[in-house]
Amino acid sequence: MSEVNINEDLVKERKKCTFDVEELIHLVDGGKHNTLERKKVEQYVLSIKELKDDVPEEYLSHKERYENSVRKGSILFMVLMKGILERKRNKDEGISYNYKIINGVVKDVTPFMLHFGMFLPTLASQASPEQQREWLKKGSQMIGTYAQTELGHGTFLRGLETTATYDADTEEFIIHSPNLTSYKWWPGGLAQTVNHCIVMAQLYIKGKNHGIHPFLVQIRDIETHMPLPGIKVGDIGPKLGFQTANNGFLGFDNYRIPRMNMLMKNSQVLKDGTYVKAKNDKLTYGTMVFVRVTIVADVAYELARAATIAVRYAAVRHQSKPKPNEPEPQILDYLTQQHKLFIAVSTSHAFRIVGRWLWSTYTKPEPQILDYVTQQHKLFIAVSTSHAFRIVGRWLWSTYTKVVADIRHGNMDHLPELHALACCLKAVCSKDASVCVEQCRFACGGHGYMQSSNLPIIYGIVTATVTYEGEHTVMLLQTARYLVKAYKQASEGKSLTPTVAYMAKYLKNGSHCWQNTPEGIIGGFQAVAAGKTKEACESLFRHAHARAVLCEMFWKEIQRISSTVSPSLAIVLEQLAELYLKYWALEKRGDMLMYSNITKEDISSLQRRYVELLALIRPNAVGIVDAFDIRDEILCSTLGAYDGRVYERLMEEAMKSPLNKEPVNQSFHKYIKPLLIQAKL
Ligand SMILES: CCCCCCCCCCCCCCCCCCCCCC(=O)SCCNC(=O)CCNC(=O)[C@H](O)C(C)(C)COP(=O)(O)OP(=O)(O)OC[C@H]1O[C@@H](n2cnc3c(N)ncnc32)[C@H](O)[C@@H]1OP(=O)(O)O
Numbered sequence: 001m002s003e004v005n006i007n008e009d010l011v012k013e014r015k016k017c018t019f020d021v022e023e024l025i026h027l028v029d030g031g032k033h034n035t036l037e038r039k040k041v042e043q044y045v046l047s048i049k050e051l052k053d054d055v056p057e058e059y060l061s062h063k064e065r066y067e068n069s070v071r072k073g074s075i076l077f078m079v080l081m082k083g084i085l086e087r088k089r090n091k092d093e094g095i096s097y098n099y100k101i102i103n104g105v106v107k108d109v110t111p112f113m114l115h116f117g118m119f120l121p122t123l124a125s126q127a128s129p130e131q132q133r134e135w136l137k138k139g140s141q142m143i144g145t146y147a148q149t150e151l152g153h154g155t156f157l158r159g160l161e162t163t164a165t166y167d168a169d170t171e172e173f174i175i176h177s178p179n180l181t182s183y184k185w186w187p188g189g190l191a192q193t194v195n196h197c198i199v200m201a202q203l204y205i206k207g208k209n210h211g212i213h214p215f216l217v218q219i220r221d222i223e224t225h226m227p228l229p230g231i232k233v234g235d236i237g238p239k240l241g242f243q244t245a246n247n248g249f250l251g252f253d254n255y256r257i258p259r260m261n262m263l264m265k266n267s268q269v270l271k272d273g274t275y276v277k278a279k280n281d282k283l284t285y286g287t288m289v290f291v292r293v294t295i296v297a298d299v300a301y302e303l304a305r306a307a308t309i310a311v312r313y314a315a316v317r318h319q320s321k322p323k324p325n326e327p328e329p330q331i332l333d334y335l336t337q338q339h340k341l342f343i344a345v346s347t348s349h350a351f352r353i354v355g356r357w358l359w360s361t362y363t364k365p366e367p368q369i370l371d372y373v374t375q376q377h378k379l380f381i382a383v384s385t386s387h388a389f390r391i392v393g394r395w396l397w398s399t400y401t402k403v404v405a406d407i408r409h410g411n412m413d414h415l416p417e418l419h420a421l422a423c424c425l426k427a428v429c430s431k432d433a434s435v436c437v438e439q440c441r442f443a444c445g446g447h448g449y450m451q452s453s454n455l456p457i458i459y460g461i462v463t464a465t466v467t468y469e470g471e472h473t474v475m476l477l478q479t480a481r482y483l484v485k486a487y488k489q490a491s492e493g494k495s496l497t498p499t500v501a502y503m504a505k506y507l508k509n510g511s512h513c514w515q516n517t518p519e520g521i522i523g524g525f526q527a528v529a530a531g532k533t534k535e536a537c538e539s540l541f542r543h544a545h546a547r548a549v550l551c552e553m554f555w556k557e558i559q560r561i562s563s564t565v566s567p568s569l570a571i572v573l574e575q576l577a578e579l580y581l582k583y584w585a586l587e588k589r590g591d592m593l594m595y596s597n598i599t600k601e602d603i604s605s606l607q608r609r610y611v612e613l614l615a616l617i618r619p620n621a622v623g624i625v626d627a628f629d630i631r632d633e634i635l636c637s638t639l640g641a642y643d644g645r646v647y648e649r650l651m652e653e654a655m656k657s658p659l660n661k662e663p664v665n666q667s668f669h670k671y672i673k674p675l676l677i678q679a680k681l
């Protein structure tokens with residue numbers, strides 16, 4: 001883009017940058033090759049004319065929005081089948097480029113998301129090799145979703161009520177919803193989009209319950225798309241976000257499916273009804289672990305979008321004037337004289353001085369809001385958090401792929417640790433990302449509240465991750481369960497898995513000896529986690545382990561990466577990571593006081609360094625978010641576009657309102673005019 005069309009503040013900001021933005025772009029993408037591939041796919045997809053909207057989605061009805069989203073999703077589906085979009089997820093971090101482009105094209109959530117995000121992964125991981133050959137073959141007509149949650153139960157899976165009863169005479173399962181609360185409720189794409197589902201149901205054989213198992217169930221006719229007899233399916237209605245995800249409900253009336261439609265990789269039901277138990281019954285929950293792992297990198301990306309919008313806007317937006325210098329008072333000899341004679345002179349001086357100050361203030365440019373320390377405090381933590389989650393998300397993905405490979409070879413030893421890690425990181429990252437996105441919205445003032453800023457939509461997407469795939473508190477409690485066990489093992493002198501090995505150290509050393517260094521802060525969080533775990537045997541504790549893992553992995557990875565990049569970029573990366581650690585050490589200073597020997601002076605020094613870091617990051621702020629390299633078509637924001645033409649775009653978008661198409665709306669004649677006539681009488 002030529003600099004002529006770019007807002008002059010942004011031009012200046014980009015000139016100030018002390019590092020090579022291109023180098024950081026490659027780092028974020030995981031290598032130059034990935035950047036080039038991403039740009040190629042983006043260029044291809046974003047130039048498809050049919051993917052552009054005539055009218056902004058927000059002006060469409062619930063039904064029209066769904067139809068428009070299916071239209072665009074189908075085009076993307078076709079592109080995917082042509083092999084242009086990568087089918088596989090990015091091997092380094094589990095987040096695929098496809099998903100990032102979809103964010104821009106569909107703006108909200110595509111009703112096909114669950115097909116790619118959970119339906120296919122469940123078939124790939126829980127169907128037997130023969131079933132996979134049958135179901136995942138080319139030309140398959142299946143579009144699917146993952147139907148687990150019910151009206152009555154989402155968290156407590158053992159409480160699910162849908163039944164799958166085996167009938168050995170016909171070699172079929174009878175899927176049934178015994179009551180209203182057993183209706184499936186929430187699955188994305190379920191309402192009008194999919195023709196198949198993975199249904200999680202209680203398996204009954206000869207009256208005995210064997211717990212929940214996955215079944216492949218066709219719910220609509222492939223040709224006509226009509227719901228099949230025995231199926232009741234529909235849309236659950238508007239939500240806070242996910243408006244185009246087509247979340248649905250589903251009930252079964254003694255609906256029969258063949259025996260081979262139970263996913264049989266882990267447990268099996270033989271023809272005569274013999275039940276073969278899985279090596280570990282928690283393997284049934286495998287798809288949830290997979291999605292929880294990917295959520296960390298997913299929210300990092302959403303946060304990158306929000307931070308890009310808010311930081312660029314803060315560089316363009318000017319607001320408020322500096323404080324005046326107070327005029328000097330005049331001193332007179334006699335108070336009475338002063339009162340009688342010189343009041344006019346004094347008033348004249350005062351007015352002249354104040355007038356001069358007022359004029360200079362009037363002509364002085366207003367500061368960019370990004371120069372306010374309070375604004376930097378709101379925004380820079382969002383930027384550094386996005387980097388932390390991306391880096392830790394990548395590490396978590398590689399841990400996941402190693403554990404899954406072990407499981408394939410029959411070794412389940414690391415599954416509990418992976419489950420505990422996925423639960424706590426999913427919980428903390430989804431919650432922190434939601435808070436940061438909302439903070440970005442606050443940081444944009446009134447304009448951030450506009451749909452056209454895209455911040456409300458991003459918030460709707462991110463805040464859903466706090467609930468779906470395992471509700472926040474419930475996930476933390478799962479980790480708590482693991483930590484309590486680890487702590488008991490440590491007290492018995494047994495060896496511990498790597499991510500909780502610190503427990504043994506703090507059991508031995510007691511309180512943590514505080515240091516204001518990154519390593520000191522990481523040790524502080526580990527001491528807090530160990531200390532709270534000790535207390536947890538009697539009471540409840542929360543995020544500490546996840547925070548220790550996030551700080552440790554982020555800092556270690558940044559140290560490693562810094563030695564591989566240019567010195568100017570290494571400085572910026574270390575500043576971002578240090579900011580993240582200092583921010584959380586300050587946020588959690590109460591905990592640190594409890595579980596380490598941190599002093600008031602340490603806290604003051606942390607605070608001073610934190611403010612110093614804000615100032616150090618400030619000149620590079622725009623360059624850092626430019627390096628997220630999110631195209632305008634994917635940001636979808638009037639406030640965050642690369643050129644910074646904020647006010648022009650706000651007005652252009654406002655003019656798209658159907659209400660602005662006519663000077664007088666018909667409601668005037670129908671309602672307001674009669675009201676005015678009545679008022680006259
Ligand atoms: C368009 C075009 C195309 C282009 C291309 C398009 C490309 C698109 C690309 C795609 C991008 C899309 C992105 C993704 C999208 C996803 C969206 C997702 C949406 C949302 C989906 C959902 O929302 S879907 C439902 C999730 N619903 C839950 O999440 C329920 C939580 N509820 C539980 O998860 C359990 O209920 C709960 C609490 C553990 C207790 O389970 P429970 O009662 O059975 O178990 P207990 O508590 O008794 O625990 C007994 C022992 O099991 C251990 N354990 C428990 N779980 C374990 C586990 N998983 N693994 C190992 N071990 C486990 C535990 O640690 C205990 O171990 P121990 O005994 O040794 O201590």
Ligand SMILES: Cc1cc2nc3c(=O)[nH]c(=O)nc-3n(C[C@H](O)[C@H](O)[C@H](O)COP(=O)(O)OP(=O)(O)OC[C@H]3O[C@@H](n4cnc5c(N)ncnc54)[C@H](O)[C@@H]3O)c2cc1C
Binds near residue numbers: 146148154185474
């Ligand atoms: C946008 C969106 C998309 C979704 N997509 C799908 C999908 O595709 N497929 C699907 O199957 N499901 C889907 N879900 C459902 C989702 O997985 C569940 O909503 C989620 O697992 C939480 O369960 P719940 O709604 O039953 O909440 P509840 O468990 O009823 O939670 C309510 C409150 O109770 C608390 N609570 C519950 N149990 C405990 C406990 N043991 N200890 C302490 N506190 C507890 C929770 O912390 C929470 O505060 C989706 C949900 C959303 C919001």
